[in-house]
Amino acid sequence: xxxxxxxxxxxxxxxxxxxxxxxxxxxxxxxxxxxxxxxxxxxxxxxxxxxxxxxxxxxxxxxxxxxxxxxxxxxxxxxxxxxxxxxxxxxxxxxxxxxxxxxxxxxxxxxxxxxxxxxxxxxxxxxxxxxxxxxxxxxxxxxxxxxxxxxxxxxxxxxxxxxxxxxxxxxxxxxxxxxxxxxxxxxxxxxxxxxxxxxxxxxxxxxxxxxxxxxxxxxxxxxxxxxxxxxxxxxxxxxxxxxxxxxxxxxxxxxxxxxxxxxxxxxxxxxxxxxxxxxxxxxxxxxxxxxxxxxxxxxxxxxxxxxxxxxxxxxxxxxxxxxxxxxxxxxxxxxxx
Amino acid sequence: xxxxxxxxxxxxxxxxxxxxxxxxxxxxxxxxxxxxxxxxxxxxxxxxxxxxxxxxxxxxxxxxxxxxxxxxxxxxxxxxxxxxxxxxxxxxxxxxxxxxxxxxxxxxxxxxxxxxxxxxxxxxxxxxxxxxxxxxxxxxxxxxxxxxxxxxxxxxxxxxxxxxxxxxxxxxxxxxxxxxxxxxxxxxxxxxxxxxxxxxxxxxxxxxxxxxxxxxxxxxxxxxxxxxxxxxxxxxxxxxxxxxxxxxxxxxxxxxxxxxxxxxxxxxxxxxxxxxxxxxxxxxxxxxxxxxxxxxxxxxxxxxxxxxxxxxxxxxxxxxxxxxxxxxxxxxxxxxx
Numbered sequence: 001x002x003x004x005x006x007x008x009x010x011x012x013x014x015x016x017x018x019x020x021x022x023x024x025x026x027x028x029x030x031x032x033x034x035x036x037x038x039x040x041x042x043x044x045x046x047x048x049x050x051x052x053x054x055x056x057x058x059x060x061x062x063x064x065x066x067x068x069x070x071x072x073x074x075x076x077x078x079x080x081x082x083x084x085x086x087x088x089x090x091x092x093x094x095x096x097x098x099x100x101x102x103x104x105x106x107x108x109x110x111x112x113x114x115x116x117x118x119x120x121x122x123x124x125x126x127x128x129x130x131x132x133x134x135x136x137x138x139x140x141x142x143x144x145x146x147x148x149x150x151x152x153x154x155x156x157x158x159x160x161x162x163x164x165x166x167x168x169x170x171x172x173x174x175x176x177x178x179x180x181x182x183x184x185x186x187x188x189x190x191x192x193x194x195x196x197x198x199x200x201x202x203x204x205x206x207x208x209x210x211x212x213x214x215x216x217x218x219x220x221x222x223x224x225x226x227x228x229x230x231x232x233x234x235x236x237x238x239x240x241x242x243x244x245x246x247x248x249x250x251x252x253x254x255x256x257x258x259x260x261x262x263x264x265x266x267x268x269x270x271x272x273x274x275x276x277x278x279x280x281x282x283x284x285x286x287x288x289x290x291x292x293x294x295x296x297x298x299x300x301x302x303x304x305x306x307x308x309x310x311x312x313x314x315x316x317x318x319x320x321x322x323x324x325x326x327x328x329x330x331x332x333x334x335x336x337x
Numbered sequence: 338x339x340x341x342x343x344x345x346x347x348x349x350x351x352x353x354x355x356x357x358x359x360x361x362x363x364x365x366x367x368x369x370x371x372x373x374x375x376x377x378x379x380x381x382x383x384x385x386x387x388x389x390x391x392x393x394x395x396x397x398x399x400x401x402x403x404x405x406x407x408x409x410x411x412x413x414x415x416x417x418x419x420x421x422x423x424x425x426x427x428x429x430x431x432x433x434x435x436x437x438x439x440x441x442x443x444x445x446x447x448x449x450x451x452x453x454x455x456x457x458x459x460x461x462x463x464x465x466x467x468x469x470x471x472x473x474x475x476x477x478x479x480x481x482x483x484x485x486x487x488x489x490x491x492x493x494x495x496x497x498x499x500x501x502x503x504x505x506x507x508x509x510x511x512x513x514x515x516x517x518x519x520x521x522x523x524x525x526x527x528x529x530x531x532x533x534x535x536x537x538x539x540x541x542x543x544x545x546x547x548x549x550x551x552x553x554x555x556x557x558x559x560x561x562x563x564x565x566x567x568x569x570x571x572x573x574x575x576x577x578x579x580x581x582x583x584x585x586x587x588x589x590x591x592x593x594x595x596x597x598x599x600x601x602x603x604x605x606x607x608x609x610x611x612x613x614x615x616x617x618x619x620x621x622x623x624x625x626x627x628x629x630x631x632x633x634x635x636x637x638x639x640x641x642x643x644x645x646x647x648x649x650x651x652x653x654x655x656x657x658x659x660x661x662x663x664x665x666x667x668x669x670x671x672x673x674x
Contacts, residue, residue, distance in 0.1 A: 062527075068555050069527040072535040076527070123492060128484035147465035148538055151488065155460060155495060156531040162499040163522025166515045174511035178503045181518055185500025190399075190406040190413070194493040198409040201485055218405050 043327040047090055050103075054089045055081075057111050061164060075145040075153040076160075080118045082136045085335075087328070088113040088231040094324040095235030095249055108168035109180055109234035115161035116184065117227060119154040120193045126150060129201065137277040158188065165234075172238055180234045187230040196223025204288060211289035217258065225257025232325075248314050255311030256329050262304040263333045265290040266297065275336060304333045380664040384427055387440075391426045392418075394448050398501060412482040412490040413497075417455045419473045422672075424665070425450040425568040431661040432572030432586055445505035446517055446571040452498035453521065454564060456491040457530045463487060466538065474614040495525065502571075509575055517571045524567040533560025541625055548626035554595065562594025569662075585651050592648035593666050599641040600670045602627040603634065612673060641670045 058080055064073035089110035096106035103110075125132040125140040126147060133143050142150035162181055169177045186192055200219045203211045232253040236246045265283065269292055273280040283290045291300040311329050315322035395417055401410035426447035433443035440447075462469040462477040463484060470480055479487035499518055506514045523529055537556045540548045569590040573583045602620065606629055610617040620627045628637040648666050652659035 064527065068536050068559075069532050071539065072527050072532050119492070123488055126485075126488065128488065148463075149535055151460055151463065151465065152531040152535045154492070155456070156526040156529075158492060158495055159499075159522045159525030159529070159531070160527075161522075162496075163519050163526065166518040166522065174515055178511055178514055178518075181503040181515075182500050185496045185498075185503065188496030189493045189500065190401065190409050190497075192493075192496070194489040194496070195406050195409050198486055198489045199405050202408065222405075 041323050041327055043324070043331055046094075046324055046327070047085065050090045050093050051086055053107065054086050054093070054110060054114070057107050058114060061111050061115070062160070071145070072149065072153055072156060075141060075149050076118075076157050078144060079122050079135075079141045079153070080115065080157065082118075082138055084136055086114060087332075088117050088227060091228065091231045091253070091325070091328060092235040094328065095232045095241075096239035097235075098318060098321045098325065099236055099239030099241045099245065103235070103239075105169065105172055106235045106238040108165045109238055110231075111168075112161040112165045112180075112184060113227060113231040113234065115157045115164065116188060116193070119157040119161075120188075120197070120227070122150050122154040122157070124197060129197070132279065134273075134279055135277075169238065176237050179237055180230075183230045183233055183237075187226040192222055192226040196220070196226070199223075204286060208287050208289050208293065213294050216289055216291065216294065220258055220261040221254065224261045225254045228257040228260070229253040245317075248317060251314035252311045252325065252329070255307045255314070256332050259304045259307035259311065259329075260332050262291045262300055262307065263335065265292055266300055266304070267336070269297070271336065308333055378660050378664055380661070380668055383431075383661055383664070384422065387427045387430050388423055390444065391423050391430070391447060391451070394444050395426075395451060398448050398452070399497070408482070409486060409490055409493060412478060412486050413455075413494050415481060416459050416472075416478045416490070417452065417494065419455075419475055421473055423451060424669075425454050425564060428565065428590070428662070428665060429568045429572040431665065432569045432578075433576035434572075435655060435658045435662065436573055436576030436578045436582065440572070440576075442506065442509055443572045443575045445502045446575055447568075448505075449498040449502045449517075449521060450564060450568040450571065452494045452501065453525060453530070456494040456498075457525075457534070457564070459487050459491040459494070461534060466534070469616065471610075471616055472614075506575065513574050516574055517567075520567045520570055520574075524563040529559055529563040533557070533563070536560075541623060545624050545626050545630065550631050553626055553628065553631065557595055557598040558591065561598045562591045565594040565597065566590040582654075585654060588651035589648045589662065589666070592644045592651070593669050596641045596644035596648065596666075597669050599628045599637055599644065600672065602629055603637055603641070604673070606634070608673065645670055 059077070062073050062076050062080065064070045092106050092110040092113055093103035096109075097103040121135060122141045124130050125135055126142055132140055134140065140150075141153060145153065162184060165180055165184065166177060169180075188194055196219050199215070200223055203215055203219065229250045232249045233246050236249045241249065267276060268280060268283045268290070271280055282288075283293075291303060295303055308329050312326055315325055396414070399410050399413050399417065401407045429443050429447040429450055430440035433446075434440040458472060459478045461467050462472055463479055469477055471477065477487075478490060482490065499521060502517055502521065503514060506517075525531055533556050536552070537560055540552055540556065566587045569586045570583050573586045578586065604613060605617060605620045605627070608617055619625075620630075628640060632640055645666050649663055652662055
């Protein structure tokens with residue numbers, strides 16, 4: 001494998017740079033030494049390492065240069081910098097690294113998916129939606145800045161996400177950047193976050209026994225998995241993946257997205273508000289359809305394991321290069337908040 | 338001039354297509370016959386002619402293919418198809434036609450700016466913002482669908498606008514499409530609609546004599562003019578304009594944007610709710626800073642005239658080809674609603 005990779009480097013180095021990005025194999029060798037084997041891979045160290053540049057890029061992504069924009073920019077940054085594990089940007093960078101051997105070119109996409117995620121949290125927390133006062137242990141955006149500024153800060157984060165990718169992605173075929181823009185757009189629209197949240201709110205209004213497992217799966221596919229899918233797909237596309245490779249990454253992300261939500265439902269009933277950093281037990285109180293409710297707690301845990309196994313299977317073609325993404329899949333169902 | 342244009346066609350036809358778009362002069366001849374002179378130009382017929390394909394493209398831009406997305410798509414279409422004069426798409430198509438002799442390639446951008454405009458209307462009408470129940474003579478989106486669906490429909494329209502441009506613009510250098518995406522993003526963020534609306538709401542909370550003409554101008558530059566600027570700039574960019582030509586178009590649009598708002602302030606105090614299709618006299622009732630209040634009614638009318646003269650001056654280099662845009666500038670201050 002090692003010497004095969006070297007041979008590929010030699011062969012592909014003779015192609016023009018325009019041709020080379022289509023088949024990114026020639027750079028894979030650089031990364032395989034980092035990943036080595038699953039057993040000695042330290043995911044925590046990996047996440048910490050990625051989070052340094054991610055935090056810096058997020059902080060620098062919004063700058064108010066005049067007094068008139070101070071308040072809206074402050075509100076945008078308040079939620080964008082509220083912490084969290086930055087799972088979506090980490091997935092994006094890891095996917096890029098898997099194909100390109102470096103994550104550098106995917107940073108604008110990583111910032112964009114975190115901006116979109118933050119927008120969805122701000123809008124979902126609003127009084128007319130989930131009416132949440134607490135998020136990541138801090139007062140929610142509308143509690144601090146007022147409902148009107150919170151709505152506008154969400155709008156601004158959403159539009160800035162597209163601007164950020166289109167403006168700052170360098171050294172990548174512009175057709176690939178446009179592909180990322182299209183996928184980001186889909187991940188928010190009727191077949192993404194907004195559609196998933198609308199259906200979720202609609203189901204909340206129904207008696208719990210009228211909500212089926214299919215409804216729940218539809219909601220989570222669009223409300224949670226769609227953004228994880230574009231996070232991984234954007235990284236792969238920027239990293240030079242082929243359409244088939246992007247599809248494999250999307251399958252991985254769909255399944256970790258569904259598993260993520262099953263795990264969230266489990267945490268809601270097994271953890272305290274303090275452990276979660278947000279209000280616990282809300283689903284039960286709201287008499288909401290959840291996986292534990294529909295499948296039982298053990299059934300929900302089995303479903304999460306099944307989904308994680310599915311997600312890992314999708315990455316088999318990438319061998320050891322997939323170790324960070326595989327470790328992230330395990331992390332998603334083993335997390336405590 | 339006629340034979341000069343023909344010569345340019347012959348010379349430029351020999352260039353590769355990648356080079357040709359940089360200098361769009363070769364296609365101008367096709368359009369100059371349509372524009373002829375200002376005196377016999379029928380703006381109403383022009384707007385009606387453009388509105389046919391615009392309405393069709395808007396209607397087709399949102400299709401719900403499954404029952405789960407029916408409600409959010411219906412809510413998006415309710416506001417998108419609520420009529421209005423489609424000034425922004427018309428400006429976009431007219432700008433493209435001025436450079437390319439045809440408006441066809443700019444239709445996805447025209448749809449995008451109308452989606453963004455519609456999003457801003459839905460969100461601005463919300464109870465926590467302007468709290469409007471009536472828009473274009475119909476109940477506002479949140480009155481019909483509820484506040485939560487209205488917020489999500491706005492989010493979905495905003496993200497769909499970027500997707501629509503990136504996915505459907507054909508036969509144009511992808512770098513130009515990315516440029517349009519960047520400008521669309523800017524037109525909504527802190528230095529666009531969202532920033533303008535946030536500052537507007539902040540000023541509404543102040544005593545009216547603490548709001549200066551500079552504040553008002555800042556608000557309208559970002560809340561109104563920014564989207565008109567990107568409407569014209571996107572058409573120009575897709576139509577093959579040079580950076581200097583795009584800049585001239587933006588200057589035109591900035592000034593019609595400011596004039597548009599001065600005219601709006603004047604209409605608010607001179608027209609009835611019935612004539613406007615929305616609640617009249619709201620500015621006075623809200624004790625809001627407006628141009629007529631700061632400059633007097635005559636002063637405001639003079640300011641509108643001055644701005645329209647400025648906007649027309651910016652189009653001088655384009656001669657007769659600018660006739661539709663010049664007529665649109667006049668229309669903006671002479672309209673009755």
